[in-house]
Amino acid sequence: MGRGWKILIAVVALLVVLIGVNVLVTDAETKSAEVTEPGGQIVTLPGGEVEAVEAGPRGGSPIVLVHCFTCAINYWDGMIPRLARNHRVIAVDLLGHGGSEKPTEGYEVENQADLVAGVLGRLGVRDAVVVGHSLGGPVSIALAEQSPALVDRLVAIDSIPDLGYGDVGFIGELPFKPVIGQTLWRIKPDFMIRDGLEVAFAPGFDVPDAFVEDVKQLTYSAYKGSHDAYDEYTEEQALPERTAATGKPTLALMGAEEQIASDPEAALAAYAETGAQTELIEGAGHSPNVEKPAQTAALVLAFARQGMQEGLQKRDGVRGQP
Numbered sequence: 001m002g003r004g005w006k007i008l009i010a011v012v013a014l015l016v017v018l019i020g021v022n023v024l025v026t027d028a029e030t031k032s033a034e035v036t037e038p039g040g041q042i043v044t045l046p047g048g049e050v051e052a053v054e055a056g057p058r059g060g061s062p063i064v065l066v067h068c069f070t071c072a073i074n075y076w077d078g079m080i081p082r083l084a085r086n087h088r089v090i091a092v093d094l095l096g097h098g099g100s101e102k103p104t105e106g107y108e109v110e111n112q113a114d115l116v117a118g119v120l121g122r123l124g125v126r127d128a129v130v131v132g133h134s135l136g137g138p139v140s141i142a143l144a145e146q147s148p149a150l151v152d153r154l155v156a157i158d159s160i161p162d163l164g165y166g167d168v169g170f171i172g173e174l175p176f177k178p179v180i181g182q183t184l185w186r187i188k189p190d191f192m193i194r195d196g197l198e199v200a201f202a203p204g205f206d207v208p209d210a211f212v213e214d215v216k217q218l219t220y221s222a223y224k225g226s227h228d229a230y231d232e233y234t235e236e237q238a239l240p241e242r243t244a245a246t247g248k249p250t251l252a253l254m255g256a257e258e259q260i261a262s263d264p265e266a267a268l269a270a271y272a273e274t275g276a277q278t279e280l281i282e283g284a285g286h287s288p289n290v291e292k293p294a295q296t297a298a299l300v301l302a303f304a305r306q307g308m309q310e311g312l313q314k315r316d317g318v319r320g321q322p
Helices: 003-028 109-123 136-146 169-176 180-187 190-200 209-217 220-236 239-246 264-273 293-320
Strands: 041-045 048-055 062-066 088-092 128-133 151-157 250-255 277-281
Touching: 041 109, 048 109, 062 109, 062 136, 088 109, 109 136, 109 220, 128 136, 128 293, 136 151, 136 220, 136 239, 151 239, 151 293, 169 180, 169 220, 180 220, 190 209, 239 250, 239 264, 250 264, 250 293, 264 277, 277 293
Parallel strands: 062 088, 062 128, 128 151, 151 250, 250 277
Antiparallel strands: 041 048, 048 088
16 A cells, blocks of 8 residues: 555544544533523523513513524514513523523423423513524424413414425524534634524624624534434424314414515414414514514504403403302
8 A cells, every 4th residue: 555545544534533623522512591681580490591681661561582493582673662661571591592501401392392491480570472483483382282270372484384384494403413513613714603604694684793702602403413403393283273272362474575484374373273363474584573663562462452352351251240
């Protein structure tokens, strides 16, 4: 064997070792919780430490906000001031995201819902309108399944019913593949993150730098674990069927220029078939809470108001019974 071949084999062997070490190191990475939002607080729970933000009058009827995959509380910045004028608003960073703790495991939808329930329990919140964006939709639905007293109504924003309604394609799935995923995660530059985030908005939307930083705050375990959790939860049962089974009134919203759901109108129709109210938001993609915050907040407030009116009518009916 010639010297050149020996050098080539040594280089390949070294690369294999380095890739293997990178996989181990990347998978083992963890981060502690820290306050990243103005007015944020860290809530310590048996399943992890979670960042939460409160706004609005404490006596107002509660609205709970649960963000999307690779996102954080700041995705609600355009809506919180509008919602908090008359409502008590609680926004939560999911485990692995934003200022919350980032362990190597625990990203199942049901576990995330348990943590949200723990935050609401500590804050004395129940009978809330729970609003979930994308991944936050399944977490909100699981919250209603597991802790029904905490949830009065559900709002699902661009939460795709199941895998049959959306496909990011072969390239989009590469970051979640063994070895390839950990390697891409280690070398990702900001422009690659920004390009990846563009699918979460309408074409031409200028992705804020803060959203790029949100992705950089994740560990690979949080990234892959949260992605897999959505797939596993919806494979077991589609989201519209789950919302119907909870018995909670549901509003499903979708951006008309959605790039992740292949057909947003068909996705909304799946929710409507199980009794949910639906609304298509023109000019928005996968994140109308960011792209059209005033319109999205108005829809949430109207839905919350509807629940309050129905509650008053029900109480008046009970009082009027002989």
